[in-house]
Structures are given as C-alpha cells and as structure tokens.
Amino acid sequence: MIATPPATFVQSVSASLAVTWLSAEHQQAAEHLANRLNIPAVPPEQSTTELLLQLADDGLSLRSTEAGAPGAVRVDFVEGALAHRRQYGGGAGQMVARAVGLRGSIRPSVLDATAGLGRDAFVLAALGCEVMMIERQPVIAALLADGLSRALQAGGEVAEIAARMRLTEADAIEAMRDWAGPVPQVIHLDPMFPHRDKSALVKKEMRLFRPLAGDDLDAPKLLSEALGLASHRVAVKRPRKAPVIDGPEPNAKLQGQSSRYDIYGLRKLG
Template sequence: MSDFSPCTVAVSWLLPELEQPARALATHLQLPLQSADTTTAELLLQVGSDGLSLQATAAGAPGAVRVDFVEGALAHRRQFGGGTGQMVARAVGLRGALRPRVLDATAGLGRDAFVLAALGCEVILIERQPVIAALLADGLQRAEQAGGEVAGIAARMHLLQGDAIELMANWSGPIPEVIHLDPMFPHRDKSALVKKEMRLFRPLAGDDLDAPALLAAALQLASHRVAVKRPRKAPAIDGPPPSAQLSGQSSRYDIYGKKKL
C-alpha cells in the first residue's frame, strides 16, 4: 500500500444503449455513475462497444487505456516477441518443454502473464486495484470471445481480484512453482504508451510500498522460485538477497531460487 491520496473515479458510458451496463458496473465496483459531459471525476472507467477503457478527464490528458490481448502490441509480441528467449520467460524458468505453474501477484494490465500463457504456462493473476482488475477482466473476456489461438491463451489465465499478500498467506489451490512480481515503480521507459499508463495508474494505485511484505509472502508460497522485475539500477527489495539477476536495457529481474525447476 502507499500513503498517497487516491484520485476520484467514476463509471461512464460511450453510447446511450450502454448506460445500463455502466450502471451495473458502477454498482459492482461501488463507484459513482456520471455522464462524460457532466463528470467531476479525475478518471472515467468508460463502457464502450469495444469494451472498458480508462480515461483521464483533465485538459491535455493522454488517450484512454484498455486491455487488448487480440490486436496491437500484444498480438505483435505473441507472433514476433522472441519466444522463450524473452527476459520474462527466462526469469520464470521456461526452457525446453518446461512450463511451470506461475502466479503473477501484481498483474496490472496482464502483459507479462499473457506472454507466459502464450508460451504455454498456466498463469494465475492477482490484481488488487479494483478498476485495473475490471479492465483486465474485460480484456480476458474479449480474448475468450475472439476464439482461435488468443482464446486458448486466455483460457490459461485465471484472474483473482484482491490483496496478493492476504491471498498468498491463505492459499488453498495448487502451489505455484514460480511467483512473478512487478511492484509499481517510477518507469523511466520513454515510450508514449508507458508514459500514458503511468499517468493514469500511479494516481489510481500508488507505489507498492509494501513490496518487502509482498516478497516475503511470495517466498513463503512459491515452491521453486520468485522472479521480481525491477528498474535496472534500482536496489533490490528489502529482504534476502537475490540468488541471480537478469538485466535488460531498462529493467532487470532479481531471481530468488528455492530449488531447481
């Protein structure tokens, strides 16, 4: 958790016929319902014909963010991303036919989880921020409805909404062999997409100041390893030192091995 003041969020609709689904979503998330032209909220969770999107309302705000596993950047990465040579795949331990059970305890928009599921892993995702979880659930639903390869990938992704530390402490399902963590940190990536998402998500979710407790809970639960994504030059999370590291241009993985996969 963090000590920041969360921004205000409301649910809205982009077409008149979608007001009723927006009303149901607002009730489910316990958020106010506001029309886009009269809103006083800083962020709008918008129900549109192509799914949910999150839009800032301030003048000069970036465009809306949505989860899309079917087209765009993730479709390109699925087809041309480098397979098991990608850093996240190496950090989790994919090699040969080995596909460990993975828990992504800081799911966000589900990109890393999608890459792992596309490579054949069963992935459980945890997202504690309800609005981000709603975007992710909507993206998964649309992927399932798309059919074909993408639907098969989405079928290997299972979303839980809640606090990862509590859920891991009270885990009752199959023990994940690997836990993937990507606590919120100040991204220095120059891409417009990352800037846009961070401008929306940081006021919404804040920084993960409980990262040491998150790491401790992951180390307690994972049977084989924990892989933690960090800025390339950032210190490791407080706790035991990592047993290995993988470094990329802007980020790295601290790997905490418990036993060999």
C-alpha cells in the same frame, strides 16, 4: 477464468473517478460496474471527475479528463502491441520467460501476484504456462477482466491463451498468506516502484494508475509471502537501477535495457 467478486475500494484513491458509457446499450453494464466499485455512474456529458472508466463497443477503458492527458488505456489481447509480441516477440527467449524458468519443454505453473494489465501473464500463457493472476486495485482488475472476457469471446488461438489465464481480485499478500489452491511453482512480482523522477511517468499507464494504486510500499511483505509460497522460484521485475527489495539477496539477476529481474531460486525446475 475470471473471479472478480463484488468489492469496493480498499485502497485510498487520490483522484476523483466515475464510470460512463458512450451509447445507451452500455448504460446498464456501466451502472452495474459503478455499483460494484462504489463510484458514481454518469452520462459522459455530465462528468466532472479527473478519471473516467468508459464502456464502449471496444470494451472498457480508463482515461484522464485533464487537458493534454495521454490517450485512454484498455486491455487488448486480440490486436495491437500484444498480438505483435505474441507473433514476433522472441518466444521463450524473452526476458520474462527466462526469468520464470522456461526452457526446452519446461512450462512451470506461474502466479503473477501483481498482474496489472496482464501483459507479462499473457506472454507466459502464450508460451504454454498456466498463469494465475492477482490484482488488488479494483479499477485495474476491471480493465484486465474486460480484456480477458473479450479475448475469450474472440475464439481461436487468443481464446486458447486466455483460457490459461485466471484472474482473482484480492490483496496479494493476504491471498498468498491464506493460499488454499495448487501451489505455484513460480511467482512473478512487479511491484509499483516509488518513482520520484518525472521522466519516469512518461508511460500513460503510469500517469493514470499512480493516483489509483500508489506505490507498493509493502513490497518486502509481498516478497516474503511469495518466498513462503512458491515451490521453485520467485522472479521480481524491477527498474534496472532500482535497489533490491529488502529481504534475502537474490540468487541471480537478468539485466535488460530498462529493467531487470531479481531471481530467488528455491528448487531447480525440471
């Protein structure tokens, strides 16, 4: 289920951006998306922007036009890395699954309040959780909505997983503050960390998204609202050596090779 109402940018964007299409059959959809995002729609041969949202037969992608830029980013739940992770990723033993409290038959309802490209949400949904997602950056939300739509159309197991994922484009702090739906048992947070080391920008997603999304300097407010909403637990994903977010101390931590989870336990899941 995808709930992405018409919206314009509510955050500053430091890179120029446009929507384009690779064939005439995608032009109308590209122009509709451009209108919703309040950015230009241009034929590919006429684009002079730094970033391009591109509609093609394989869905929506985001790419940089600068020389030597990394490849395009798109959300693909059907094939590729996420398909491999779904089949061979370690099941409930994965760190994100342990962080939100999956064990035995326990499958809590989860709100992923910083959904991004939906990878963690997809893993949790594949393991049987109902996952609500919030993404506040309109371009990232559009990529995620496109990937969900294609997953639902694919049918089979992937469509069943995607049906357990619901996306809303909104500011997570405001959405949690004004929450009116079922209370999530667990809230998953993965705020954008303010990296200063250039080596931290190796991932192409980070290089493309940082000009759009910036850093989550309001992470303490995000954590505060999450702690006020979740019924059982808040799990915060952080770079392994990053400081704890300002606020209460976590009850527990899970350490991985490059990241960790700070866990704020409120009630026992069971």
